Amino acid sequence: MIEVKDLHKKYGDVIALEKVSLSVQKGELFGLIGPDGAGKTTLMRILMSLLLPDTGSAIMNGLDVVADYKKVRLITGYMPGRFSLYPDLTVEENLKFFATVFGTTIEENYYLIKDIYQQIEPFKTRRAGKLSGGMKQKLALSCALIHKPEILILDEPTTGVDAVSRKEFWEMLKRLKDMGITILVSTPYMDEASLCDRIALIQQGRLMSVATPLKMTNSFPEDLWAVRTRKIYDTSKLLELIPSMLSVNSFGQVLHLVTKKGMHTAKSIIQFLSAQGEVEISVEASTATIEDVFILLMNHHKQNQ
C-alpha cells in the first residue's frame, strides 16, 4: 500500500532522512518508532505530499506522491503532530467543514467514525479549543477519517495525551485496521510499539530495523539482565564497570544490563557486585523490550560512525 524507496531529505546541512526504504502492506498497522527529531514527521509529510523529497520515491496505493499528489490527498487521512483543527469552531462545525472539503457528508461515512465520535458527541456544540487533550485527538481522528481514506497517516497522535486516552486511542486504531484501513502511525513511546503489526525503528533519519515487535524483541542478540537494587544510581555506576558490558539503563525501579552473549550468568554478576560491596540486589535474565532493542541499535549506529 505504501512503498518508500531510497528517500533522501536535507534541510540545509541537516540530514532529515537518509536512504529510507519501507513497505507497508494493505490493512497493516505500522508504527514508526523514534525519538523527537528522528525524521518521523519529515517522512510523513513527504508521504502526504506536503514536502518534496530530494531524491527517492514514494508510492501510495499506486500513486506517486509527487506526480499524483492531488489524488494522493484524496485517499489519505492525515493527522499532523500538532492539534490542527480550528479552536474557535465547535466540534460539529470542524467535522462538518472537513467532510465538505473532502466532498462528503458526516452522515455518509458516519459508520466509520461512530465509535470515536460518539464519545465526543455530547460536546458537539463545544468549541474545539476547549476540549481536553484526549477529546481533541478523538476529534482530529474523526476529521481525518470522515472522507473514508484508504490510508491513515498519524503523526504522534498520542503525544501529550493521558494514559487512559492513549489506551483508548490504540483500541480505536485496532478497530480501524480491522475495517481494512492501512495505518502508518508514529510515536516516541516505545511501549506503544508492541501494539503495532510491524514497526520501524528510526534514528537520525535512518531506519535501523523493520520487523514485527515480537520478532524484534525475540531476536535480541545479546544477554539482558534485570537488576533490582535500592541504590539505582550507585549500582548502575558499578554495573558499567563489568567486563563486556554493552549498556546499563534504568527502567523505573529496574536496571537493564546488557552484556555480550554468553559472557555472564546471574551468579557472575552478583559476585561482581558483592565484591564491590553491593549486597542487597537481585539479578535475573530477562527478555528485551523494544526500548532495549532501540538502545542497542542506536549504540551500534553510533560506533559505526
Next chain:
Amino acid sequence: MNRFLAFLRKEFLHIFRDPRTLVILFGIPIAQLLLFGYVLTNEVRNVKIAVVDQSKDYLSIRLTERLLSSGFFQLAAIPSSQSEYEGLFRSSKVKEIVVFEPDFAKNLIKEGKAGIQVIADASEPNAAQLVVNYTTAIANDFTRNEFVKDQKQPGINIKVRMLFNENMRDAYNFIPGLIAVILMLISAMMTAITITREKETGTMEILLASPLKPIQIILGKVVPYMILSIVNALVVLLLGYFVFHVPIIGSLALLLGEILLFIFLALSLGILISTFVNNQVTALAMSGFVLMLPSILLSGFIFPVKNMPVPLQIISNLIPPRWFIEINRTVMLKGGGLAEIWPNTLILLGMSALFIFISIRKFKIRLQ
C-alpha cells in the same frame, strides 16, 4: 463549489467569533469616524471662554453680557495678563479668549470702529471655527441692535487667531483619506493576518493536505474581507455625506468602481504579505508599520504630498493610498471624472497586477 462555500462559512465564523477581529473590523472605523466626528461637531453649547476687558466701559460690559447670556458661552476665567492665555488653553479650562481693546466704547462711538481679538484653541479645528463664527455673529448682531438709530453703523473689527493649528485643515479632506486608510487596514492587514494564522496554528498543513485548491483557499480567505471592506467603505461614505456633509460632486458609480479597485489592490497586498511571513505577529508588524504608517503619513492623508521633502515625495509614489486619495478627492470634492484620474487608475491597476503576480508565484502548495 460546496467546498468553497464551506470554506467561506468557516471564515465568517472565525470573524464573528473573534472579538479582536471584530474590534478591528468595526471598532476602528467607527472610532476613527467618531474621532473626526467629534472634531467636526457642529453643536456649540456652554463653551468655556475667558474675557479680558481692557476698557471696562458700558459697551464692552454689555457685549460681554450678551455673549454670556446667549447660552453658547460660559465665563470660565478672567485672566489678568497675556502670559496666562496659553496655560488656560493647555489645561483646557477655556476654548476661546475674547480680548477687548482699551477705550472700546470711545473708539466705537467716536471713530465708528473698535477692535476685539478672538483667540481660539484650534487643536480641534472645526470646533474652534464654529466657536469663532458664533462669537463674530453675536458681536455683529450687538452693533446692529445698539446703534439701530444711527445713520452709519459702527463696526467691530474682529481679529481672529487660531492657536496650535494656525492654518486650519479642510475637514472635507478627511473622509477621502479615511476611506483609504480604513480599506488598507481591513483589507490588507486582516487578509495577511488571517492567512498567517492558519500557518501558525498548523491548520494550513491540513488545508494543503486536503483536495482544496490554493485558489479556493485564497479566495475563501479574501471574499469575506472584501464584503466587509465594501460595507465599511459605504458606511464611511454615507456617514461622511449625511453627518459631516462631505459632498460627492462627481459620479458615484465611478467612485464606487475606484473603491472596488482599491479594495482589490489592498487584498492582493495582504495576500502578498502572507506569502512572505509565517506568523501573525510579523504579519501585523509588516502591515502595521510597513503599510499603515506610510498610508497615513506619506499618502497625503494628513500632510500634503507637495509639502514633503523631495526624497519623501519619491517614496510616496510607491504608496498605493497616495494615488487613491487623489482619486477620491478629485471625484468627491472637485467633481472630476475619468478624464482627470485615468493615470491614477492605471497605476492602481498596475500595482494590483504586480502584487497578484508575485503572490501566485510565491504561494506554496507544499510546506516548503
